[in-house]
Amino acid sequence: MKGLQGKNVLVTGGTSGIGQAIAVRFAEEGAHVAINYRRDLASVSETDERIHQALERCCDRIAEHGVDHIVVQADVSKEEDVVRMVGETIEKLGGVDILINNAGIQIPGDSHEVEVEAFDRVLRVNLRGAYLCAREVIRHLLGEGKPGAIINVSSVHQIIPKPRFVGYSVSKGGMQNLTRTLALEYASRGIRVNAIGPGATITPINRSWVDDPAKKAEVEAHIPMGRAGTAEEMAAITAFLASDEGAYITGQTVYVDGGLTLYPDFRTAWSSE
Numbered sequence: 123m124k125g126l127q128g129k130n131v132l133v134t135g136g137t138s139g140i141g142q143a144i145a146v147r148f149a150e151e152g153a154h155v156a157i158n159y160r161r162d163l164a165s166v167s168e169t170d171e172r173i174h175q176a177l178e179r180c181c182d183r184i185a186e187h188g189v190d191h192i193v194v195q196a197d198v199s200k201e202e203d204v205v206r207m208v209g210e211t212i213e214k215l216g217g218v219d220i221l222i223n224n225a226g227i228q229i230p231g232d233s234h235e236v237e238v239e240a241f242d243r244v245l246r247v248n249l250r251g252a253y254l255c256a257r258e259v260i261r262h263l264l265g266e267g268k269p270g271a272i273i274n275v276s277s278v279h280q281i282i283p284k285p286r287f288v289g290y291s292v293s294k295g296g297m298q299n300l301t302r303t304l305a306l307e308y309a310s311r312g313i314r315v316n317a318i319g320p321g322a323t324i325t326p327i328n329r330s331w332v333d334d335p336a337k338k339a340e341v342e343a344h345i346p347m348g349r350a351g352t353a354e355e356m357a358a359i360t361a362f363l364a365s366d367e368g369a370y371i372t373g374q375t376v377y378v379d380g381g382l383t384l385y386p387d388f389r390t391a392w393s394s395e
């Protein structure tokens with residue numbers, strides 16, 4: 123895609139699922155990639171070992187394309203981590219041109235039972251984290267007087283309510299106005315801000331159904347196109363929006379959802395016949 127070669131891209135939550143696919147896709151496009159991870163790689167726990175392997179797999183694939191890549195640790199919900207992460211990326215890659223706010227979590231629970239700490243945690247990662255990363259990257263872009271692009275990985279739940287995931291719904295709803303507000307504020311200074319809204323996507327966040335054929339079929343029955351999406355399909359639209367192919371697009375969310383935002387219950391004209 124036009125305009126990605128040689129650009130420096132920071133991907134948050136880049137060790138897993140959609141973030142990993144995005145990191146690999148940008149490398150395929152000739153961009154240099156900073157992959158953010160949260161957990162301590164030195165830890166010996168099984169989960170951290172899996173992350174380490176994913177990171178190595180991701181770096182190997184990126185290295186195949188002859189681009190630079192670095193890994194940067196940060197918990198995006200912590201201001202000091204984000205400041206350090208963006209600083210480290212600028213220092214090691216020589217700058218940042220594109221930010222992908224991908225890191226995200228969800229915590230289920232009946233809304234009247236949710237502990238406020240769980241609610242706050244989801245908002246801190248998904249919304250505050252995205253804002254903090256955007257703030258730091260925008261400061262850098264303005265300081266250098268150069269254009270840039272920010273892509274927020276939102277969700278269909280930016281507009282579709284998600285009962286039992288109140289923090290998640292609220293965070294993604296907020297992401298819509300984060301995208302639109304920053305887009306409007308910085309449009310005249312060459313910084314474009316857009317979002318993708320994935321539908322059900324095969325990644326570890328959906329471990330409750332992706333490996334269970336019956337549950338997967340149940341999920342896919344709700345999707346007009348009849349299947350879940352892949353992380354690579356999300357990465358392709360992310361790269362498009364960040365590239366010069368999307369040079370005149372700002373403030374938009376592109377839903378990549380197999381038709382999930384089309385009110386699938388209206389497939390038949392039940393309300394009129």
Ligand code: NAP
Nearest residue numbers: 135138139140160161197198225226277320322323325327
């Ligand atoms: P995933 O495989 O669970 O990946 C989430 C990533 O975010 C992990 O790398 C995780 O790292 C990272 N992360 C979590 N908390 C973090 C923090 N505080 N600081 C830095 N990184 C953090 O999930 P995914 O499906 O790829 O999700 C990626 C994004 O897509 C999320 O924003 C999610 O809301 C969105 N999305 C996904 C779907 C879907 O169906 N999969 C649908 C709509 C939207 P650790 O493992 O180290 O915590």
